[in-house]
Amino acid sequence: MKIEHELDFDKLSEIINIGTKCATQVLSDVIGKTIQPPVSKVELIRLSDVSISSLKLESEKFSTVTLEFVGKLNIQVMLSFSEETVLYVIQKMMSMETYDIDTVHEFISEGMCELGNLMINACLSAITETLKIPIESTLPCYKIKSANEIVTHIKGMSNKEFILVSHINFSIEGVSLSMTGKIFFLLN
């Protein structure tokens, strides 16, 4: 896929936004809360410019889930949430509001793996249905990564000149916590 013109990027952004919307709907279904329409912004970042600041990685640690998709579109997709977002989401997902934080931590790995799998598949399914290109996916891989590790991972994975990032800012009805997530699309 060559992204040579602004129009191409606009079309791609639109398709990715459809995917992001589906992923956010899944999150809403899982936690049983209404999510205000997310503000998402798709950015095309030159691989040589990938850094903590260009990726807007504003926390020290992130929970990440990665899936690879193969077929006519070979792509690795990584979802990342900040720790605060993950704690809230897993508590809601597991209906564990009354549990202590250590108990919630026990479920983060399993919970995030499943949530990431659901959200990334919803996002990619929407994209591939729009593009009419069926693809197959690997199993989800969950890891806690520092901002530096995310940058290193992206630089090591993508062999294309650019990567695509969808920055998602969302708020949940009745919750003051500001939540952010990112979906990285690494074409290879």
Add this chain to the structure above:
Amino acid sequence: MSKTVLVVDDSKISRMFIRQHISAKHPDWIFSEAVTGEDAIAMIDIEQPDYCTMDINMPGMLGTDAAKEILGKYPHIRLVIFSANVQETYQEQARELGTIFVSKPVTESSISQAIDYFLDI
């Protein structure tokens, strides 16, 4: 008479949610679990459940391939494909197997679809 359900899914959370949601509606139903399609086939060869939920993406064989083998041998089992991968190609495969595709996440609504199919409502 209580019914038996085999839940096939590599995600512990998914298996737990499926059991919880079905149990909430049918507390007398009895559950067993398998983590792969291969394990499910082996278990069903020993004892056939009334109903089965089958994930697609699992370690080893695809859930759709396991479902094909299970339904080929035991067509009386009511089986639903339960997956996060909602691409049309997988939904089509479910239809070809004569079963239904239910999209994840596991929610009250998605479980209701599965139960309605199990009970032929």
